Amino acid sequence: MKFVTDFNKEAVFYKDxxxxxxxxxxxxxxxxxxxxxxxxxxxxxxxxxRPEFICSFFGIWNSKGxxxxxxxxxxxxxxxxxxxxxxxxxxxxxxxxLKVAQKAVELSGKNIRIINSDEIxxxxxxxxxxxxxxxPELDETGVLLYTSGTTGKPKGVVLTVDNLxxxxxxxxxxxxxxxxxxxLALLPYHHVLPLSINLLMAIHxxxxxxxxxxxxxxxxxxxxxxxxxxxxxxxxxxWEMIHKGLMNxxxxxxxxxxxxxxxxxxxxxxxSRIVFKKVHETLGGHIRFLVSGGAKLESGIMDDFKVxxxxxxxxxxxxxxxxxxxxxxxxxxxxxxxGKVIPGVEVKIADDGELVVRGRNVLKEYYNKPEATREAKxxxxxxxxxxxxxxxxxxxxxxxRKKEMIVLSNGKNINPVDIENEIARGTDLIKEIAVVExxxxxxxxxxxxxxxxxxRNIVNIxxxxxxxxxxxxxxxxxxYRKILEIKIVKDELPKTKLGKLRRFxxxxxxxxxxxxxxxxxxxxxxxPEEDTLEFKTLLEYIKEEKGENIHSNxxxxxxxxxxxxxxxxxxxxxxxxxxFKIKEEEAVNLKVIKEICEYIRKNSNTYHLEKMNWGEIFKxxxxxxxxxxxxxxxxxxxxxxxxxxxxxxxxxGREKLSNDTRIIICNHESFIDAFxxxxxxxxxxxxxxxxxxxKKHFDKPVLRFFANxxxxxxxxxxxxxxxxxxxxxxxxxxxxxxxxxxxxxxxxNGKIQDFKKFFAILSKELNIPITVxxxxxxxxxxxxxxxxxxxxxxxxxxxxxxxxDDLPVDKIVEKSRNLIIEWQNKDRK
Numbered sequence: 001m002k003f004v005t006d007f008n009k010e011a012v013f014y015k016d017x018x019x020x021x022x023x024x025x026x027x028x029x030x031x032x033x034x035x036x037x038x039x040x041x042x043x044x045x046x047x048x049x050r051p052e053f054i055c056s057f058f059g060i061w062n063s064k065g066x067x068x069x070x071x072x073x074x075x076x077x078x079x080x081x082x083x084x085x086x087x088x089x090x091x092x093x094x095x096x097x098l099k100v101a102q103k104a105v106e107l108s109g110k111n112i113r114i115i116n117s118d119e120i121x122x123x124x125x126x127x128x129x130x131x132x133x134x135x136p137e138l139d140e141t142g143v144l145l146y147t148s149g150t151t152g153k154p155k156g157v158v159l160t161v162d163n164l165x166x167x168x169x170x171x172x173x174x175x176x177x178x179x180x181x182x183x184l185a186l187l188p189y190h191h192v193l194p195l196s197i198n199l200l201m202a203i204h205x206x207x208x209x210x211x212x213x214x215x216x217x218x219x220x221x222x223x224x225x226x227x228x229x230x231x232x233x234x235x236x237x238x239w240e241m242i243h244k245g246l247m248n249x250x251x252x253x254x255x256x257x258x259x260x261x262x263x264x265x266x267x268x269x270x271x272s273r274i275v276f277k278k279v280h281e282t283l284g285g286h287i288r289f290l291v292s293g294g295a296k297l298e299s300g301i302m303d304d305f306k307v308x309x310x311x312x313x314x315x316x317x318x319x320x321x322x323x324x325x326x327x328x329x330x331x332x333x334x335x336x337x338x339g340k341v342i343p344g345v346e347v348k349i350a351d352d353g354e355l356v357v358r359g360r361n362v363l364k365e366y367y368n369k370p371e372a373t374r375e376a377k378x379x380x381x382x383x384x385x386x387x388x389x390x391x392x393x394x395x396x397x398x399x400x401r402k403k404e405m406i407v408l409s410n411g412k413n414i415n416p417v418d419i420e421n422e423i424a425r426g427t428d429l430i431k432e433i434a435v436v437e438x439x440x441x442x443x444x445x446x447x448x449x450x451x452x453x454x455x456r457n458i459v460n461i462x463x464x465x466x467x468x469x470x471x472x473x474x475x476x477x478x479x480y481r482k483i484l485e486i487k488i489v490k491d492e493l494p495k496t497k498l499g500k501l502r503r504f505x506x507x508x509x510x511x512x513x514x515x516x517x518x519x520x521x522x523x524x525x526x527x528p529e530e531d532t533l534e535f536k537t538l539l540e541y542i543k544e545e546k547g548e549n550i551h552s553n554x555x556x557x558x559x560x561x562x563x564x565x566x567x568x569x570x571x572x573x574x575x576x577x578x579x580f581k582i583k584e585e586e587a588v589n590l591k592v593i594k595e596i597c598e599y600i601r602k603n604s605n606t607y608h609l610e611k612m613n614w615g616e617i618f619k620x621x622x623x624x625x626x627x628x629x630x631x632x633x634x635x636x637x638x639x640x641x642x643x644x645x646x647x648x649x650x651x652x653g654r655e656k657l658s659n660d661t662r663i664i665i666c667n668h669e670s671f672i673d674a675f676x677x678x679x680x681x682x683x684x685x686x687x688x689x690x691x692x693x694x695k696k697h698f699d700k701p702v703l704r705f706f707a708n709x710x711x712x713x714x715x716x717x718x719x720x721x722x723x724x725x726x727x728x729x730x731x732x733x734x735x736x737x738x739x740x741x742x743x744x745x746x747x748x749n750g751k752i753q754d755f756k757k758f759f760a761i762l763s764k765e766l767n768i769p770i771t772v773x774x775x776x777x778x779x780x781x782x783x784x785x786x787x788x789x790x791x792x793x794x795x796x797x798x799x800x801x802x803x804x805d806d807l808p809v810d811k812i813v814e815k816s817r818n819l820i821i822e823w824q825n826k827d828r829k
Contacts, residue, residue: 001161004028004058004133007179007206012051013227014211019051024058024203025131027051030122031059034115035090039064039136042086042144046079046101047094048072049188049211052117054199056092057189058133061142068144069190071497072096076103082146083108086156086367094118138162144367145192147319156367159192163322166360167196168204170342174329176313177231179206181288184229186215186238191498192323193293197233207231217245224284232287235294236301237499239312243301244428246279246308264307272309279308289313289330293323294498296398298421299336306335314338316398318385320376321345322361325385326396337395347396348382354402355389356382404503406437412480414442416503419473419481427469428452432493436506441484444470445506447493457588459721460564461557462488467745474748475785487513488558527552527594534578534597537609541573552594565758568722572617579606584720615765617722618729626731632678632686632711639675646791647672647781651680653798659685661735662771663763666796667752667820668741670778672789676796677739677773687711689737692728694744713738725758732766742816750779752820760812763804770802770812772819799823 004025012019035043043060045067047053060067068086070079083091083104093101095118105112136142142161146154171177176197183202187194202209210227212219223229250256263272273280280287289311292302297314305312313330316338317323325347328339341347345359362383365373377383388399400415407413416435423444424430432447446465458464466486474482487510494502494509529535529552542550548560556562562570571582574596580603582590590596643649657680666677674691681689695714698704706712713731715724731738742755763770774797782789799819804812 001135001138001165002132003061003135004203006131009206010208011203012054012209012211014051015213022131024051024055025133026126026128027055027120027122028058028062028133029128030126031055031092031120032062034120035059035063035065037063037065037089040066040141041090042066042068042088044068044070044082044086044088044091045189046070046072046074046091046097047117048096048213049185050094050117050213051211052092052094052120053189054203054209056117057199058203061135062133064136064140066136066141066144068146069195070146071190072188073497074100076100076107079104080107081153083110083112086144088112090115092117135161138165141364143195145190145195145319155369155372157192157319158364158367159322160364163361163363164196164200166344167322167324167342168201170344170361171197171201171324171327172205173343174327176291176327176330177201177205177207181230182208182210182227182286184210184212184220184223184227184232186212186220186232186234187294188497191294192319193317194233196323197291217241221282221284224287225282227284228286229284230286230288231291233291233293235498236292236297239290239292239297239301239305243304247304260307263309269306269309269311272307276308280310283310291315293317295500296417298425300425302335316396317361320363320383321357321359321385322363324361325357334395337397339396340394341396347391349389349391350384352402353388353390353399355385355387355396355398357385358382406435406442408437408480409440410480414481419477419483423469423473423483426472429458429465429469434493434501434503434506435483436503436510438485438507438510442482443485443487443510444483445487445489445493445510447489447491454589457585459567459588462486463564471745471748479749489513490555490558529594529597532597532601533607534600534604535593537577538570538574538593538596541570545569550593552592552597554593555591556593556596557591564721565725565756565761568617568725569612569614571722573612574600576612576616577607577609578604579608580604584722613765614761618726618762618765620726622723622726622730624723624727624730626690626711626734626736640679643672643676643679643794647676647777647789648791648793649676649679650793650795651797652795654680656798656800657681657685657771658769658801661732661768662737662801663732663759663768664689664737664739664771664773665742665755665759665816666739666773666775668743668746669750669775670746670782670784670789671786672778672782672794673741673746673775674739676775676778676794680773680796680798685737688735689739690731692738692740728758729762729766732762732768738762742813746784747779748784750783752817752824755813755817757809757813760804760809760816763802763812764807764809767804769804770816772799772802772816773797774799774820774823776824797823 006021006025010018011021011024037043043065045053045056057067068088070082079100090113091101092115095116098116101114105114138161140161141158142164143159145157147157177183183198185194185198187198189195189199198209210223210229212223250260259275263275292312292314302312313328313333315324315327317325324342325345326338326341328334345357345361347355347357350356358381362377386402388402390397400417404416405413406416419435420433424433429449429452430446431449434445436443448461448465453461470483470486494505496502539550542548542560546560550560554560556567571587575582578600590599666673690711690713692713692715695716698714713727728738740759742759743753744756747753759770777792777794781792781794802812802816
């Protein structure tokens with residue numbers, strides 16, 4: 001079959017150089033001669049997208065050989081696996097990949113010839129008999145591709161010429177490309193989607209191909225503008241990146257935001273293109289549509305592109321289906337679906353919800369894997385995609401991969417991708433997230449944007465992600481979809497080249513995290529830093545305080561588990577031992593042991609090793625005027641009738657309350673807790689009792705006023721935390737009481753949470769007893785997320801006292817918390 005013919009025009013632009021159809025055909029014919037292969041011989045294309053790749057592919061076809069397109073990013077071991085499995089005769093590569101190819105051949109032990117495409121020079125006198133490239137026969141193998149392996153080792157997928165032509169014919173019929181189009185080919189040709197659209201369709205019908213040699217934002221935008229690109233085929237990661245850049249600019253401008261909202265209401269593409277003309281000019285000004293494939297694109301991103309007047313066509317397919325099964329048409333887009341089936345393809349939903357497909361596009365077989373072929377393709381020709389889906393009015397929606405669906409012990413099915421997208425949508429602090437089922441609950445593995453965390457001076461990464469991001473999701477999520485645990489990772493999550501998570505590897509990563517820092521000792525190469533005085537001093541300190549071994553690349557929070565209080569204590573130890581003051585704004589960015597050691601060397605004046613404790617920290621003078629209590633009586637006057645009549649507040653055990661200085665703690669059920677606790681006090685106790693609170697909850701002027709005039713000590717978790725703690729000690733030293741809710745946040749489910757240890761440290765170091773209170777009924781009246789309390793019965797009871805005596809801090813925490821738990825359990829009985 002004639003596949004490439006001379007259209008007497010440009011075929012490809014690359015590095016500002018023009019390649020006509022004559023040029024490509026001539027070089028392909030020369031490479032065909034150079035290969036010297038017989039029909040059915042296999043040849044590996046192992047190079048980046050470039051004209052030589054195209055010529056090599058069609059040169060192999062011209063000799064009736066079988067191209068094997070391989071990821072140019074493979075290392076020698078990965079390539080060796082393919083060479084061993086496929087047994088090719090030749091590798092065509094480039095200068096960039098030559099050494100990897102040579103090493104892979106050596107590892108394979110096979111006699112495989114290597115041709116460097118950078119050394120191919122077509123002689124000027126080389127004669128072409130006919131400016132046509134013929135493909136192998138329709139029923140013969142057209143290409144051997146290897147799947148990216150989200151669940152294990154890659155499998156070879158054998159696609160016939162007819163498989164490939166089925167997609168070329170179908171996408172040409174639905175006008176996804178025309179001879180007038182200019183196509184920017186960003187995706188590598190070892191993937192079937194760009195092979196099908198960006199190469200085979202384009203070359204077959206005469207669509208101009210533009211290749212670029214770097215995937216930077218400037219290179220992409222430059223190509224869009226210079227070559228007047230009309231179609232771009234990309235994966236969700238690309239569109240997410242562009243979407244993020246555009247929306248960030250819009251959000252920083254009130255006028256742009258207003259225009260965006262206006263375009264959303266008008267819902268007219270022409271109007272949007274006029275309003276956001278600059279956006280379209282940035283993208284070259286000639287875009288017909290963008291194509292998204294390879295993974296699911298979040299519908300919210302497509303909605304935003306639509307508002308901007310940019311059309312995104314999402315489709316669906318697999319390597320095994322050549323690849324396209326369904327696609328949204330330019331004139332028939334239904335966001336949230338992958339469109340309708342392309343011509344010549346049948347689909348149906350099996351009894352278990354799996355999408356199955358039949359047609360010319362379905363693979364011939366998996367290479368050398370007959371059992372895998374039988375499992376995937378049944379006797380009636382239906383290919384089982386492994387995806388769960390649904391079909392409504394002809395539009396196909398993909399729910400998720402069968403193997404990746406999480407099935408909970410209660411029988412609930414969860415698609416982790418939906419949760420991941422919802423969480424990621426609400427923050428820019430998360431670069432990557434994976435939700436897995438671990439120990440019978442949902443766990444989120446998070447790779448944060450560490451640069452952004454530094455810019456925003458975030459001290460405690462885990463606490464910030466847990467309470468400001470994960471908790472925001474959990475509040476509205478059904479119980480079975482809540483994230484109950486979070487793990488921060490320092491490195492990117494494992495993905496395929498198209499950006500799909502390799503979920504089968506996540507459990508191993510989690511298990512390695514669970515083993516702890518000391519378990520990794522043998523695999524970590526020793527850094528010269530570990531022989532320095534600074535490192536050895538920190539090593540001994542952290543061993544004694546946390547029982548953890550350290551390495552130069554240990555992250556003090558992620559690897560060593562230091563919380564905000566631990567970090568304050570460690571920094572104080574450094575200051576005393578090395579004789580200098582750590583600046584608060586610099587301390588925020590000192591997260592890795594090696595960086596801390598370098599910082600110490602740069603600033604150290606002396607060295608005098610001495611033990612550090614909280615008592616020393618609390619002795620440091622702090623310039624702070626305690627807030628006055630003018631508003632307390634007003635608050636009491638306003639809230640007492642509400643608490644008494646509307647919430648039926650009862651106080652029990654007031655007689656147990658001592659007039660001596662006390663740290664007073666209580667479980668945290670609701671927004672009304674502090675007001676309810678305040679009713680416990682009388683006379684002088686009212687003005688002599690202060691409340692410890694998180695600053696961000698008092699961001700409104702009226703709340704800030706009550707804080708400044710209502711005996712409230714505000715603490716900022718990310719700034720001046722040490723000073724906030726010293727102020728708390730000052731309150732107690734001034735013979736005042738201090739009320740602390742040691743959970744640090746209101747309960748989300750009515751159950752008591754873990755206690756932060758700060759109250760116990762204060763008690764231990766200042767030798768001040770703890771009065772333990774219990775509150776109940778407040779959660780039922782006003783759970784987290786409520787705007788107004790419901791009538792109910794709220795009770796505050798004095799449960800008893802805990803004396804520091806000889807108890808360690810952890811025991812003080814445990815004893816205090818147990819008093820509340822026992823009280824709650826007794827009440828339930």
